[in-house]
Amino acid sequence: MTKLAQLRAQRDTVAKKVHDLNNKYPADQRMPAPEAAELDKFLAEVEAIDGDIAREQRIAQLAGENPDNQHDEALKAAYRAGTGAPDESAALRAMLSGGLSALSAEQRSAMQARVNSDIRAAMSTTTGSEGGYTVATEFSKTLIQAMKAAYAVRSVATGFQTSTGASMLFPTADSTQEEGEIVGQNASATVGETAFGQASMDVHKYSSKSIALPFELLQDSMFNVEAYISSLLNLRIGRIHNRHHTVGTGTAQPRGVVTASTAGKVGATGQTVTVTYDDLVDLEHSVDPFYRPSGKWMMHDDTLKALRKLKDTQGRPIFVPGYEQGNPGGAPDRLLGREIVINQHMPVMAANAKSILFGDFSKYLIRDVMDTTLFRMTDSAYTLKGQVGFVAFCRSGANMVDVGGAIKYYQNSAT
Numbered sequence: 001m002t003k004l005a006q007l008r009a010q011r012d013t014v015a016k017k018v019h020d021l022n023n024k025y026p027a028d029q030r031m032p033a034p035e036a037a038e039l040d041k042f043l044a045e046v047e048a049i050d051g052d053i054a055r056e057q058r059i060a061q062l063a064g065e066n067p068d069n070q071h072d073e074a075l076k077a078a079y080r081a082g083t084g085a086p087d088e089s090a091a092l093r094a095m096l097s098g099g100l101s102a103l104s105a106e107q108r109s110a111m112q113a114r115v116n117s118d119i120r121a122a123m124s125t126t127t128g129s130e131g132g133y134t135v136a137t138e139f140s141k142t143l144i145q146a147m148k149a150a151y152a153v154r155s156v157a158t159g160f161q162t163s164t165g166a167s168m169l170f171p172t173a174d175s176t177q178e179e180g181e182i183v184g185q186n187a188s189a190t191v192g193e194t195a196f197g198q199a200s201m202d203v204h205k206y207s208s209k210s211i212a213l214p215f216e217l218l219q220d221s222m223f224n225v226e227a228y229i230s231s232l233l234n235l236r237i238g239r240i241h242n243r244h245h246t247v248g249t250g251t252a253q254p255r256g257v258v259t260a261s262t263a264g265k266v267g268a269t270g271q272t273v274t275v276t277y278d279d280l281v282d283l284e285h286s287v288d289p290f291y292r293p294s295g296k297w298m299m300h301d302d303t304l305k306a307l308r309k310l311k312d313t314q315g316r317p318i319f320v321p322g323y324e325q326g327n328p329g330g331a332p333d334r335l336l337g338r339e340i341v342i343n344q345h346m347p348v349m350a351a352n353a354k355s356i357l358f359g360d361f362s363k364y365l366i367r368d369v370m371d372t373t374l375f376r377m378t379d380s381a382y383t384l385k386g387q388v389g390f391v392a393f394c395r396s397g398a399n400m401v402d403v404g405g406a407i408k409y410y411q412n413s414a415t
Contacts, residue, residue: 004056011049012323018042019331022320030314039317046321047308096218096225096376096390140371143230147238152343153245153257154238156296156361157398165369168201170401199401201367204253208236208392210377215386233372233392245366245398246345257298257364257407258346258354260400264408271413272351275303277310277318280336283358283410291360291406296339298357300346307335352414359407369395 021039025031031039148154162168183189211232217223248256264286265279287295299307308319322333333340341361347353377389400407 004053007049007053007056011046011053011321014042014045014049015321015323018046018321019323022316027314031316036315043308043317043321096229096374098218137371139226139230143233143372144368146230146234147241150234151238151242151245152298152341152345153242153361153364153398154366156298156341157245157257157364157366158362159366159368161368161370163370165203165395168367170199170201170365170399172197172199172401172403197403199399199403201365201397201399201401203367203369203395203397206237206240206394206396208233208390211390212382212385212387213390215388218388229374229390229392237372237392237394241366241396242343243345245364246343247347248398250399254396254398255400256398257357257361257400258409260364261354261357261359261407261409262405263411264358266411267413269413269415272415273306273349273412275307275310275349275356275410275412277312279410280307280310280318280356283356283408284336284338286405286408287359288405290404291363294360294362295358296341296361297335298341298343298346298361299355300344300348301342302348303346303355304333304335304340304342306349349412351412353412354409355412356410357407358410359405361407363402363406364398364400366398367396 018039021035021042024035144159148159178192181190181192211229213225213228217228218225244254244256246256247258248254250256250259265283267275267279271279284292284295304319308317310318312318318336320334320337322331338358346357347355349355372392372394374390374392377391379389382389
């Protein structure tokens with residue numbers, strides 16, 4: 001077991017003690033002083049272990065294991081034996097390694113069928129080593145799953161796929177204040193028209209930026225070029241998606257969840273970089289009870305760091321550390337009993353910052369159009385360096401189509 005794994009196991013053990021002790025008394029009963037002190041000791045121990053984990057992760061990064069070191073990490077992952085990938089993945093790997101001319105007759109026929117229905121225009125080139133390629137369906141599904149696992153908004157939003165990029169308009173209505181009536185015998189019912197609006201779900205073309213790969217690696221039978229491309233697509237496209245899904249303006253880019261949400265609580269004067277327990281309670285209850293059962297918190301990790309020391313009126317910590325969900329009885333970190341989603345594209349606490357979100361994030365929709373398209377480039381700019389170039393394009397959009405206040409934000413004070 002590595003040192004990092006040992007630290008995580010140690011954190012799980014202490015975190016379970018926190019859960020057991022915190023749940024020992026009802027919510028309306030103040031915890032006895034000795035046990036409250038013991039709880040504080042456990043929490044301090046968790047915080048110390050978290051510091052050790054952060055240091056170990058930093059050491060790993062300096063040793064070249066940093067996931068942000070995109071090419072090194074992707075190349076390392078790509079050196080592995082085959083895993084019995086489906087035929088369509090084999091076709092993709094053949095195209096990446098040798099171009100369209102490397103495809104077998106069966107693979108070319110299957111790909112042409114996809115081209116006819118998906119990306120006819122992308123195949124306009126007749127050069128055998130270049131051209132577009134619709135990513136294998138299994139590859140595309142794996143890419144989306146990886147982005148859901150790694151990027152905050154996709155992990156909690158509702159995603160769907162369309163076969164075209166045509167503009168989509170969703171009807172919107174706020175029914176949280178509407179109700180019926182009692183009418184007397186032979187009396188007429190009152191007219192109660194619902195005011196409908198519209199929210200658009202336009203798509204935007206995203207690029208992975210060009211990726212250069214030495215041809216020596218393509219010639220190496222032990223090098224899995226598919227794994228390499230998959231890793232970089234996840235990193236490059238996933239990050240820009242998550243940024244726009246969080247703080248996108250809605251002009252020439254998706255409207256982010258922060259932009260689309262409404263104010264639930266504004267901090268009092270002086271709270272430019274702080275938030276109180278009462279603020280969080282007010283924020284939670286600013287969301288209509290219809291949405292609250294599925295409510296989650298979303299914030300930057302620096303904001304969570306500031307919240308970890310807050311306590312409720314009974315002197316209990318409002319943050320309860322989780323432990324590995326794979327263990328029996330495991331649980332995620334929770335704030336006021338609600339799940340926490342860490343999003344590093346969320347604004348950190350500062351004057352006027354919309355730093356904390358609460359609500360039902362399934363009401364935020366993410367639309368992906370068909371599959372990702374890859375292009376292989378072997379023009380002189382790459383050939384003179386002994387490289388082959390790749391670039392990927394995908395079309396995607398996102399917006400909040402619910403106008404009933406499913407998600408609200410806490411905004412720090414201006415002064």
